[in-house]
Amino acid sequence: MDAIFLQILNGLDKGGAYALIALGLTLVFGTLGVVNFAHGALFMMGSFCAVTLNRIFNISFERVSETEVDFLGNPLKEKIPYLQQWFGADVSNFLLEWSVPMSILLAIVVMGIVGVIMERGLIKHFYKRPHADQILVTFGLAIILQELVRHYFGANPIPQSAPDAFAGAANVGAWIGLGDNVIYPWWRLIYFVFSALVIFGVFAFLQFTTFGMVVRAGMQDRETVGLLGINIQRRFTIVFGLAAAVAGVAGAMYTPVLPPDYHMGMDFLVLSFVVVVVGGMGSLSGAVLAGFLLGILQSFASMNEVKSILPGIDQIIIYLVAVIILLTLPRGLMGRKGVMED
Amino acid sequence: MSKKLIVNRRSVLKYGGAASVALATPYFFTRGALAQSNDYRNAPTGDTVTFGFNVPQTGAYADEGADELRAYELAVEHINAGGGGMLDTFSSKALTGGVNGKKVAFVTGDTQTKSDAARASAKRMIENDGAVVITGGSSSGVAIAVQGLCQEAGVIFMAGLTHSNDTTGKDKRANGFRHFFNTEMSGAALAPILEKNYGRDRKVYHLTADYTWGWSQEGSMQKYTEPFGWETVAAVRTPVGAGDFSQYITPILNSGADTLVLNHYGKDMVNSLTQAVQFGLRDKQVNGKDFVIVVPLYSRLMVQGAGDAAKGIFGSTNWHWSLQDDASKAFVKSFGEKYGFPPSQAAHTCYCQAILYADACQRAETFRPSAVGAALEGFEFDGLGNGPVLYRAEDHQCFKDVLVVKGKENPSSPFDLLEVVEVTPRAQVEYPVDLLGGELGPYNDGAA
Numbered sequence: 001m002d003a004i005f006l007q008i009l010n011g012l013d014k015g016g017a018y019a020l021i022a023l024g025l026t027l028v029f030g031t032l033g034v035v036n037f038a039h040g041a042l043f044m045m046g047s048f049c050a051v052t053l054n055r056i057f058n059i060s061f062e063r064v065s066e067t068e069v070d071f072l073g074n075p076l077k078e079k080i081p082y083l084q085q086w087f088g089a090d091v092s093n094f095l096l097e098w099s100v101p102m103s104i105l106l107a108i109v110v111m112g113i114v115g116v117i118m119e120r121g122l123i124k125h126f127y128k129r130p131h132a133d134q135i136l137v138t139f140g141l142a143i144i145l146q147e148l149v150r151h152y153f154g155a156n157p158i159p160q161s162a163p164d165a166f167a168g169a170a171n172v173g174a175w176i177g178l179g180d181n182v183i184y185p186w187w188r189l190i191y192f193v194f195s196a197l198v199i200f201g202v203f204a205f206l207q208f209t210t211f212g213m214v215v216r217a218g219m220q221d222r223e224t225v226g227l228l229g230i231n232i233q234r235r236f237t238i239v240f241g242l243a244a245a246v247a248g249v250a251g252a253m254y255t256p257v258l259p260p261d262y263h264m265g266m267d268f269l270v271l272s273f274v275v276v277v278v279g280g281m282g283s284l285s286g287a288v289l290a291g292f293l294l295g296i297l298q299s300f301a302s303m304n305e306v307k308s309i310l311p312g313i314d315q316i317i318i319y320l321v322a323v324i325i326l327l328t329l330p331r332g333l334m335g336r337k338g339v340m341e342d
Numbered sequence: 343m344s345k346k347l348i349v350n351r352r353s354v355l356k357y358g359g360a361a362s363v364a365l366a367t368p369y370f371f372t373r374g375a376l377a378q379s380n381d382y383r384n385a386p387t388g389d390t391v392t393f394g395f396n397v398p399q400t401g402a403y404a405d406e407g408a409d410e411l412r413a414y415e416l417a418v419e420h421i422n423a424g425g426g427g428m429l430d431t432f433s434s435k436a437l438t439g440g441v442n443g444k445k446v447a448f449v450t451g452d453t454q455t456k457s458d459a460a461r462a463s464a465k466r467m468i469e470n471d472g473a474v475v476i477t478g479g480s481s482s483g484v485a486i487a488v489q490g491l492c493q494e495a496g497v498i499f500m501a502g503l504t505h506s507n508d509t510t511g512k513d514k515r516a517n518g519f520r521h522f523f524n525t526e527m528s529g530a531a532l533a534p535i536l537e538k539n540y541g542r543d544r545k546v547y548h549l550t551a552d553y554t555w556g557w558s559q560e561g562s563m564q565k566y567t568e569p570f571g572w573e574t575v576a577a578v579r580t581p582v583g584a585g586d587f588s589q590y591i592t593p594i595l596n597s598g599a600d601t602l603v604l605n606h607y608g609k610d611m612v613n614s615l616t617q618a619v620q621f622g623l624r625d626k627q628v629n630g631k632d633f634v635i636v637v638p639l640y641s642r643l644m645v646q647g648a649g650d651a652a653k654g655i656f657g658s659t660n661w662h663w664s665l666q667d668d669a670s671k672a673f674v675k676s677f678g679e680k681y682g683f684p685p686s687q688a689a690h691t692c693y694c695q696a697i698l699y700a701d702a703c704q705r706a707e708t709f710r711p712s713a714v715g716a717a718l719e720g721f722e723f724d725g726l727g728n729g730p731v732l733y734r735a736e737d738h739q740c741f742k743d744v745l746v747v748k749g750k751e752n753p754s755s756p757f758d759l760l761e762v763v764e765v766t767p768r769a770q771v772e773y774p775v776d777l778l779g780g781e782l783g784p785y786n787d788g789a790a
Contacts, residue, residue, distance in 0.1 A: 006592040014586060071663065071757060072678045155404035157612045159649035169622030181595045185620040188588070257620075258585060259612055259647055263402060267585050302589035304576060314589070315581050 002173065002182050007299040009172070013188045013257075015295025016195030020250035021268055022275040022287040023199060024243035030219045030282035031236045034123055035134050040269030041142040042244045046111055046251025047260035048149055050103035051158050057083055057095045097163050100255055107248035115244025119237050142265065150262040157259035162187040187256045194253055198246060199288055205242075206284070215239055219282070274322050280335025290333055294318050382710045383496035383788025384472045390447040391709060393418070393696065394473030396464050396488060397502065399452040402583070402609045403480040406643055406688045410478050410502055411450065412681055413689035417696035418446050420676070427676035429697060431669040431725035436704040437697075446700065453479055457487035464488050468495050474709045475500060477695050480608070480688060482506030482555040489518035496788015498711050500695035503688040505607070505639055506555040507562070510739035511778025516785045517711055519718055519738045521698065522691045525555070526773055528638050528658040529562030531744040531766035535656060536567060540601070540634050543571035547599035549590055549614060551606050552579040559605040559638050575599045580610070587614040591621050600628035602635045611637060612647035619651040640747055642686050645759040652749035652759070659745045661690040661727055662762055670727040684757050694726045698733070712785035729768070736775040738782065744771050 025039045060079035068076040084092035095102070122141065126134045161167065166186040173182030206212035218225045218232040225232045251260070258264060275294055279286030300306060301317035313320075325333065380387065395414045398407035420426040424439030440446065449471040451463025460479065467473040476492050477500035479485050485504035492499035493515040501509060501520040505528070510520045546567065550556040556579070564574055575597050580590050591614070594602060602623060606614050618624075618635055626633040640657035663674045663684035673693065677685040685693070702717035703709050719735035728742035747760040 003593060003596050006595065007589065010588045010592055013588065068754070070755070071684045072675060076755075150400075150404065155400075155402065155408075156643055157609055157647040159612075159616065159647060159651075161649070167620075168625070169620065183595065183622050185617075185622070187620065257617070259616060259649075261402070261609065264585070267583065299589040304578060304593055307578075 002179050003303065004300075005172075005176075005178060005182055006184070007303060008296060009184050009188075009192075010299040011296025012292060013192050013295070014299060015292035016192045017250060017254060017268070017291075018272055018275050018295050019288045019291025020195050020198060021247055021272040022279065022291050023202060023284060024247045024250075025272055026276050026279065026282055026284055026287040027202070027243045027246075028240055029276070030284065031215060031239045032119070032123070032127065034126065035131050035138070036123070037135050037139040037269065038118070038142040038145065039138075039243070039247055040265030040267075040272065041145040042111060042115070042247035042265070043251040043254075043268055044146060044149065044260065044262065044265030045114065046107045046248030047255050047258075047264065048153060048251075049107040049110055049248060050100050050160050050252040050255045051153065051260060053103040053106050054096065054099040054160065057081065057092070057099055059083075061085070097161070100160055100162060100252065103252045103255075104249050107252040108245045111248025112241040112245040114248075115241035116237055118244065119240040123240070124237075142269070146262045146265060153262065155262060157261040159259040160255035162190075162256035166190055185257075191253055191257060195250065198249065202242070202246060203284065211235065211238075271318060274318055278322050278325050278332050280332030282336055283332065283334040286332055286334030293333075294321065297321055381787075384468065384474045384709075386444055386472070386474065386709060389444055391441060391444040391703075392467075392471055392473050393446055393448045393699075394451060394464065394467035394471065394476045395448055395478050395692075396451040396453050396460060396467065396476050397478040397692075398455045398480050399450070401454045401456070403455045406480045406503065406608075406641070406686065407453070407478075409643070409686045409689040410480070410692040413677065413685060413693040414448065414478070414696055416677060416680060417693045417700075418448055421446050421697065421700045428669050428673045428693065428726050431672050432697060432701070433724040434701050434705070436701050441700045441703050442707060442709065449473060453481075453484050453488075455481050455484060457484055460484040460488050461491045464491050465495070468492075468497055473497065475699050477699065478502040478692055479504060482509055482558070483553050485509050485520075486513045486554065489513070489515050493517045493783075493786055496711060496786040498699065498714055500699050502692050502695065503641075504555075506558040507778050508554050508558060508780075510737045510780075512780040514737055514739075514780045514782055516715060516738075516782045519695075519698075519715075519733065521694050521740045523658075523660050523742070523744055523771070524739070525559040525562040525638070526778065527744050527771040528559070529566035530771045530773075531746050531764075532563075532636070532638060532656065532658050533566035533570070535746045535764055536572075536636060537570050539656070541631070544573070544601045544631065544634075545575045545597075545599045545629060546572050546601045546603055547575050547594050547597055548577040548603045548605060549587070550577060550579050551582055551610055553582055555607065556605045560603075563603050563605070563636075563638055572601065580606070580614070582610060584610065585613060587617050588621070590614075591618055591623070594618075594623065595621070595626075598628065600631045600633050602633070604635065604637050606637075607639055607641075608644060609647070611639075611644050615648045615655070616651045640749075640760060641688065642757065642759055643688075645749060646756065648749075653751050655749045656763070657747055657749075659747050659760065660687045662687065662745055662747060662760055663690075663757070664760075664762060665727060665745075667727065667729070669725045673727055690727060697726065698723075711787050715785055729765075732768075734775070736782070737778070737780070741768050741772050743768050 028036045058081050060081045062077040065076040065078050070076045081092050169183040169185050172184045173179050275290045279290030302314040397410040420429040422445050449467050451467050453460035464476045475498045479502040482504040485501045489499045499518045507524045507526050548560050550560040604614050623633050637657040640659045645652045674684050702714045706713040706717040718733050721733045724730045731740050731742040733740050744766045745762050746764040748763050750761045753759050
């Protein structure tokens with residue numbers, strides 16, 4: 001029972017990340033009709049927003065130590081953060097400790113702008129081109145973005161810490177009457193709650209605001225909305241920026257779970273596309289449902305008891321389920337008729 | 343009176359035989375000379391000889407590859423200058439500026455840490471650039487693949503960072519040589535320290551990267567820890583590049599294990615160790631003992647990625663920049679002055695391999711693979727940072743001291759992340775030639 005409960009938690013945590021990325025992907029596809037293979041790179045860039053903010057807080061000046069020497073035996077050049085010099089060690093340490101949560105704000109701004117520039121500068125020229133062209137150009141863009149990040153940050157993962165208050169593991173078992181072995185990292189629990197809030201926020205935005213209503217109308221019938229005198233293209237551009245910002249905050253918050261490196265977007269991209277296809281192309285709720293479903297299935301397939309019966313099942317389960325679902329439900333779990341069927 | 347030329351069977355045989363002898367004469371007398379000069383693959387003809395540095399320049403190991411490339415460039419500088427760095431402390435004094443009267447030039451390839459890409463880049467350097475040697479790499483899978491290619495092509499392969507037993511075990515080849523240590527040595531060096539620090543009779547859970555190196559590391563750790571009661575509870579294989587290891591870590595909580603051995607390297611190790619610590623494993627008490635984590639193969643670059651999670655965790659390494667012998671100090675000084683930071687163990691082993699190959703060519707007075715190999719076989723040397731070393735003839739594996747290290751609790755700089763716990767003497771990590779199987783086979787000098 002403990003093991004099953006832990007794997008459900010794993011699945012929800014993993015599914016949260018899949019769902020957040022898939023949500024942005026399907027949002028872009030549903031509005032602009034673009035298959036965006038650079039979406040994983042946006043998740044990666046979001047994680048590097050956290051790294052960047054940490055480095056900004058760590059901008060230092062050098063002071064030659066009178067007592068210590070460096071690895072060559074020369075006097076050590078100590079790095080003193082300007083924040084520490086100006087505001088004292090307490091403030092400096094607090095900002096560094098909380099840099100990951102604070103980086104959400106940076107990620108929203110930076111990734112929103114990156115998304116709008118991407119859409120206006122590149123993607124809009126491919127609206128009327130075949131999906132294959134869109135895939136090629138966005139995949140090329142993803143490679144350019146990740147190589148730029150590698151150039152400036154290197155290839156090695158860069159660890160980012162959660163605030164000390166959330167660094168350990170929570171005794172979840174004690175909360176629900178299970179054993180002491182049911183412990184789970186605080187930050188992963190927070191990430192799950194965070195992803196649920198973001199998903200809820202995006203849905204609420206689309207469901208309960210006038211802007212969202214117009215966007216939904218545009219997703220259904222772009223031409224009619226245009227005939228009503230609404231500049232639907234401008235709204236879709238903003239939606240692209242929103243999708244990029246969602247990917248960005250998902251990446252920034254994920255950094256204490258997975259030390260970011262330039263390739264992490266590609267690692268998530270393929271899985272996220274499977275999630276979108278299984279959920280149904282263009283279906284926001286389908287993407288979220290499929291994200292959590294596949295996350296949980298992947299976790300259960302990794303259990304030793306399952307692997308002892310079906311060796312290697314953990315590595316193919318997602319694709320196996322995708323094949324079965326697409327054979328029985330060709331439009332995915334919640335796909336709409338007519339999407340990508342021309 | 344004219345004499346008629348009579349053509350019959352006898353005259354054809356007589357004149358044909360004479361002509362054959364006449365035509366064959368030059369080859370009969372020069373055959374030996376050719377064998378000494380250029381009837382082997384990529385024999386250099388100009389005033390330079392080309393080395394091929396095949397390292398990961400993209401992919402997860404690109405930073406390690408960059409450090410390897412830095413070390414190679416430094417080694418080429420020192421070889422061409424006839425001194426500098428560890429060339430000054432190296433026991434062999436054969437190299438005095440260039441190799442066999444030629445300056446060393448080099449070309450590079452990107453392995454991408456993928457076997458097919460590594461073979462393609464090695465092939466390109468051999469066939470298009472005329473490389474006489476291929477060296478470098480950060481993965482055992484890649485090393486074994488490229489070693490096979492070099493054997494077929496007829497050039498020497500001086501392996502970079504490859505730790506699987508198989509490289510100089512069941513997959514060894516005559517044209518391949520390894521300076522780096524292997525999992526057998528890691529197990530032999532690490533086990534006594536683990537017993538001393540963590541005691542006997544533990545329940546061990548292995549998480550193992552599912553490829554040649556991971557299997558090799560898992561087997562070696564079991565072999566050396568089970569005799570003192572470290573019982574394997576489970577050995578779970580994880581896909582390379584899994585990213586999130588949570589689904590593999592949570593079963594440990596209920597397994598009854600009090601010890602986790604992470605047979606992971608590179609990004610996998612960074613992620614699995616970080617996540618294992620996040621799951622509170624290091625704070626747990628199981629079977630009345632503190633839960634412990636072991637990382638059998640460490641590198642400084644990995645520890646940088648893992649951050650605080652690596653503090654206090656034992657592992658082994660081939661070399662570390664903090665060693666205080668003259669050779670290590672000379673290498674750290676030359677590398678540090680050129681690049682501004684200390685070298686990694688990958689940089690060290692690659693530097694050594696370049697120097698050892700050049701030195702063997704100089705002593706053999708040729709670049710012919712079989713002659714260079716003969717010069718390396720059984721070669722005993724010192725002054726390259728690991729104490730006295732033997733390049734064993736029977737499997738082309740270097741035998742030297744092994745370092746047992748621990749993640750440092752209070753690092754004084756971004757590079758000061760590991761502390762050397764013990765220098766395990768060579769005698770303790772040596773093993774019989776036939777232990778790991780495989781056959782070297784004959785050398786291949788390649789086509790002229």
